[in-house]
Amino acid sequence: MEYLDNLDQHAMSAFDELNGDTVLPDRTSAPKLSFELRDLLRFNKQRRTLVKGVADRKSSNMDYLFKLSDPVTPTILALAAILPSQARIIQGEGEDGIAQFCHVSDLDIPKINSWLAKAYPDISPIFAPINKARKALSPNSAYPTLGYDTTLPHYRPDSSTCECLPTQDQLPVWYFFYGTLGDSSFLNELFESPPEEEHILVPALIHGGKLQTWGGKYNALVDDHPGSRVDGWAYEVVSLEQEDALRMYETAKYEVVRVEIELAGHTGRRFVKGCTFRFVGKKGELD
Template sequence: MDILQACEDLANNIASFNASECSDAEIPKEQIQRWQHLFGFTEEEAIKELRSWRADFGRTSIPLLAWQEIDQEKKSLGYNKEAYEYSLSSRWLSRQAKAQNHSSSSSNTHTQSIYLVKLEGSVPDAAALQRLAGLPILPEIKTGYGDTTELFAVVNGKDKEKLLANLPMGSSTTIISISRACKDLSRQSAYPTLGLDTTLPQNRPSSPIPTHQTPQPANEDYPVWYFFYGTLADGDRLGRLLGPNHPVSLTPAWTTGGRLGTWAGKYKALVDDFGGGKVHGHGFLVQDKEAEDALRYYETGAYEVVRCDIYLETPEGGNMIKGLTFRYIGGNLEEEWAL
């Protein structure tokens, strides 16, 4: 685009700017649904991007005469003039590039992202969601209790995108993004383990590991010991989180290969210490997947589940067991200290 065209676009966009169109209440439902369908946004994302797009005076603009030449073709694909302009913009292309780069650098991001899809309207039941998202099996269903009982299906990021792409034009559904700690324990190596770089030759298995020698704990092992530090080492808080069906009994313990810091000014975070640092906390025996899921949702996607050695401090003396803990992966720590 040359500078003259850019100036003309800027002038036209300023002249047509209507502040009321940038409020949630003034964005027609049809427009929100259109952007969900075309660009794979959730309802919240569509509203946010529409507001931001309309407030951008430098946005891409197509002359009305040029649009009239192609409007029938583009409307058949679901576009109106505004949505088509957005699809040509550097803003949208940049979002796509970032999404592609993120996907390339972190292949399991979509798999680990978790969404709840409310079963209503165009997605009335699990079978409809399975068909629209192309799922090989029926999705897991969760029940929400409030003034009424609601049913939600659990899907990952890829499933969510397929669902939005295949929803009939003009329809929508409620999608809630939730975050939980990743748990992806390798069956063929010690990855991931606190304080252990499993990419180093000396830490890699020399040959395929037989099934009966799978590194412990494995993904499906229950009950399983966890090492807790910070808020999860508070028995009262842990009891409220897990509920009455999961009695709480914490055992003083310590682990190696880590060090503690904080993030967001208040949350404790355990990270690797390849020098063999020692961290004190408590051991807790997680009885089943239900309890573990509650812990993973509590810790959010800022953490991941990793293997570690837990040294229980019992009256009989130290007792080392193979267990798990939550390692921080959310970014730079604001403060660090050694224990």
Template sequence: MYDHFQLEMMAYAAKYADANSFRPCARPPFIIKPIHRTTRYKTSTFLVRLEGPLDTPAKVQKLAGAVATPIVKEGEGETGKATFCQITGAMKLAIQAAFSRSIFGPVFIHVNLAPKSLSEVSFAPSLGSEVDSTLPHNRAVDEGQVFLPGQKQYPVWYFLYGNLADPETLARLLGLDEMPVLRKATTQGGVVKSWGGKYEALVDGPASAVVDGWAYLVESEDAEETLRYYETDHYEVVRCEISTMADSEEVVKGLVFRFVGEC
């Protein structure tokens, strides 16, 4: 049995992945049990081990019905190395269905971090109940049009609220030697509610709705993934506009953690 995985994505994956799921063994025919297929589940992140009839990313892509080839991740445990593809919950369901009557049982690991999938051809996903990415003015009109922030754009501004807006919490999570610099800020199109009786949850709201919070410049992908693990897949990363409240107000294209589910 594997102790943990040293994944490319970052050291935190070893802490949060379900390492006990990775046990090569003979399996009886796989039967799918009813699953509550919520939006949160479908957008959650999983790893599927490349082996047997799923030994290449191309085969994973085909069975999952994915548009693009999944990202490959390397893992290492006590008994050797293994290779995985990073997939969504929706892709996992498709793969399970494909092997529902097979003796082969794919190995999945749940990676509990806030999903991030920013479109290159539209503003999606964006904060706000009135934002429709299918409308022509919200989509690319030519190949050269760029929607910001990009999926791999760093540094990138984040609008923070709740526990993450606490400098001491941020410093501890990111391993900073000094207190982080946060700017007083607002964003529009959201409403802060609560879930679980103690957590703040930003959900879509009308365009006129204003939320108070703080702007923080996330310097690297590693730092961003740390925050994504902290928020877990109860949240997802979406685009928003951040208005900083300094001496001169500035509006920047940024990101925010939006709650996935109902409050």
């Protein structure tokens, strides 16, 4: 699954109109937009407004797609060394042809704007928000972890060689679900799986959080004291495509955080280090 599945033709066309874009000369195969997932994981109404520069940004928790067009190519962007790591380039095909985008965070936008103002002042950058749960697991600390302020000294790793699990790109990885995701038939639809494929959910519980609601109907997991308990289900995510689908479904109102999950299967109880989705909206939105 590509992020372009979640950008509808309005966004693609707006990019073309605002950037004076032409079809890229490289016509290698690109993923088609998925109409099924477009319906299921559709952007909220915010995506009608593309983001121009820093002043218009509404969210501090969203990632964005920055459209690449001549003379700003992936090579030029890499040589500029303005992003903290290797840029993730995403290619997709819409009705107007193939286009390339760079996946950036909200913190990258001021750096890109500053660099473009100096190097290519005639280019007006456009950023499209991805309504997707942020995942940024630190390799050097337990941040972010449900129910813990990992900046406190007693939660810091004992040494620089201590590995914090799960890692950012670890697969397979266990996820703790509460609410709608604890339904195997819903997961089957979300992952676009064949009808005969079974997604096994294991009864589970976690500590350090509590459930509230926002919008009058949506479950919202938030931090709580270490002794608090939330019951739900655990699922072992086996691919990046599955994880992307889950993060798109949860939207940017949530973020992926680490949590220890207690599994209660037929072979007895065991503990695994996994992930879950924590609400990151404003406290005033919660019921």
